[in-house]
Amino acid sequence: MALLPILTIPDPRLRVISTPVERIDAEIHRLLDDMLETMYEAPGIGLAAVQVGVAKRIVVIDIAKRKDDAEPPAPIFLLNPQIVWACEELSTYNEGCLSVPEYFEDVQRPARVRVRHLSREGETIEFDAEGLLATVVQHELDHLEGGLFIDHLSRLKRERVVKKFTKAARLDARAAEHATENADA
Ligand code: GNR
Ligand code: NI
Numbered sequence: 074m075a076l077l078p079i080l081t082i083p084d085p086r087l088r089v090i091s092t093p094v095e096r097i098d099a100e101i102h103r104l105l106d107d108m109l110e111t112m113y114e115a116p117g118i119g120l121a122a123v124q125v126g127v128a129k130r131i132v133v134i135d136i137a138k139r140k141d142d143a144e145p146p147a148p149i150f151l152l153n154p155q156i157v158w159a160c161e162e163l164s165t166y167n168e169g170c171l172s173v174p175e176y177f178e179d180v181q182r183p184a185r186v187r188v189r190h191l192s193r194e195g196e197t198i199e200f201d202a203e204g205l206l207a208t209v210v211q212h213e214l215d216h217l218e219g220g221l222f223i224d225h226l227s228r229l230k231r232e233r234v235v236k237k238f239t240k241a242a243r244l245d246a247r248a249a250e251h252a253t254e255n256a257d258a
Contacts, residue, residue, distance in 0.1 A: 077111045077125040079171050082238045087172055088219040091121070091128045094152045097195045101131070105150050105193060108133045113146075117171045119209040121216035124172050130154065132213040136205050154190035154214060157199070159183035166208040168222045176234055180225045182211045 080087055094101060104127060112120040112133055122131040132151040137144040164184035169177045185203040188210055192198050202210050212222055223231045 074110045075107050076114055077107050079111065079115065079120075079124050080126055081172050081174060081242075082221065082223075083235055083242065084172075086126055086128070087123060087216075087221065089123060089128045090219050091123050091130045091217040093130050094191070097152065097191070097193070101129075101152075102193065104129075104131065105133060109135075109148055109150075112171075113139075115171050118205075119213045120171065121213045123216050123219075130217050132210075132217070134206070134209055134213065136209060150193045151188070151210075151213070152191040152193070152195075154188055154210070154217075156186045156211070156214060157189045158187040160185040164204075164208070166205065168208065168212060170212070170222050173221065173223060173234065173238070176223075178223070178226055178230065180208075180212075180222050182208055182225075186210060 104122065108120050108122060108125060108131070111125060112118075112135065116139075118136045119132065119134045122129045130153045132154060134149040134151065135147055137147040139146065160183050162184045163181045165179050165181050167177050168180045169175075184207060185201060186207050187199060187201050189197065189199045215221065215224070223234055226234075
């Protein structure tokens with residue numbers, strides 16, 4: 074198993090539309106295991122493959138409380154997931170994203186959804202989600218379309234956070250450049 078680097082905004086690879094998994098082989102199984110380890114380590118409760126630079130329709134989720142309540146791990150693997158039904162009622166969650174670290178905002182989404190997907194073994198599965206799970210599933214499906222939760226915010230809020238991360242990335246790049254210069258000298 075391996076930890077994979079998580080892309081952060083404004084990395085353009087986060088805006089790529091992911092393509093369906095056509096064959097579930099050992100490589101896909103390894104990616105699922107690495108994604109799960111990466112998500113647990115972050116820590117996060119969901120991760121889409123595109124967040125680690127692999128634009129395939131693959132998601133891992135675990136909303137079990139592992140810290141205080143010490144529930145056993147309950148990983149969910151979603152390959153080629155689709156929302157086949159959503160209720161009319163909306164619910165609001167304070168969302169965060171590993172690709173927009175340490176930034177949280179309320180987002181409204183359908184309170185209940187039905188999800189169809191392939192399991193790790195390629196079996197077609199359907200389940201109903203509500204509460205936090207419904208929110209995370211929809212957050213992850215946005216990633217598969219190149220979407221981010223900040224796309225649900227006002228333009229002002231979105232531009233503000235993108236600007237902040239763009240500036241930070243520029244400073245990081247400059248610092249790395251100077252470090253190389255010093256190493257060369
Ligand atoms: O770890 C995560 N927490 C979270 C909290 C509220 C709504 C959605 C999420 S998903 C996020 C991990 C992530 O970025 N998945 O794409
Ligand atoms: Ni996310």
